[in-house]
Amino acid sequence: MNREKPAEKPLIATLTDGAVEKVREALQGGNYEGIQMTVSRRGGDFVYKFDYVEKGKADPRDFNLPCGDYRFFIDWQSEDLIKGSVIDYVHAGFTQAWVIDNPNPAWDSxxxxxxxxxxxxxxxxxxxxxxxxxxxxxxxxxxxxxxxxxxxxxxxxxxxxxxxxxxxxxxxxxxxxxxxxxxxxxxxxxxxxxxxxxxxxxxxxx
Missing domain, CATH: 3.30.300.130 (Fe-S cluster assembly (FSCA))
Known part of the structure; x- marks a missing residue:
């Protein structure tokens, strides 16, 4: 009896080429599977936290974005705060930073x-x-x-x-x-x- 594969979750956010390249640079040569991003709120702003994820230590509940040979995980509890966002890493002169284009309101009430x-x-x-x-x-x-x-x-x-x-x-x-x-x-x-x-x-x- 053939069983249909469960439908994959739609991508919660999008990584730019700049973000993928930054993850590759940060992780190559280490014992890491990927990077996890957690989103929280402070006042009227979003706060983004990035952590290394060791191989075999990823939370299966997290969202998993395509990221070349590595993984870009988004904390599963951050779904409502990050969905629909574009995650980028930019080089502008001497400035290098993560830039997140987030369409969600910081507070929904x-x-x-x-x-x-x-x-x-x-x-x-x-x-x-x-x-x-x-x-x-x-x-x-x-x-x-x-x-x-x-x-x-x-x-x-x-x-x-x-x-x-x-x-x-x-x-x-x-x-x-x-x-x-x-x-x-x-x-x-x-x-x-x-x-x-x-x-x-x-x-x-x-």
């Missing part, structure tokens, strides 16, 4: 876009005076996920800043928000504004 705007325009000017920055990472089931960086990362006042400052401002605009979750790795902070619980939280201007 008006609430998420407004939360990101409030963080950027209302919250961050205040925390910026302390050398810090707060980015929206996700908004799911009325819970806001943020990441703190700069002087906020490892700061002893981080929890108070979020609870008494950021949460208050966000729930005034969106009463349906039930929680504000900090996903920051505070143990990795190298220049916290406060090293302990003494001090004051930033002032936010509406």
């Amino acid at each position: 008006e609430m998420a876009r407004e939360v990101a705007r409030i963080l950027d325009e209302v919250i961050n000017p205040g925390v910026g005076e302390h050398g810090g920055h707060i980015s929206l990472v996700n908004l799911k089931d009325n819970m806001v996920y943020v990441e703190m960086s700069g002087g906020c990362q490892g700061c002893g006042m981080a929890a108070k800043t979020l609870k008494h400052g950021v949460m208050k401002i966000l729930t005034e605009k969106f009463p349906q928000i039930t929680d504000l979750i900090d996903i920051t790795d505070h143990s990795a902070g190298t220049n916290p504004f406060f090293n302990n619980e003494k001090g004051s939280i930033p002032t936010f201007k509406s």
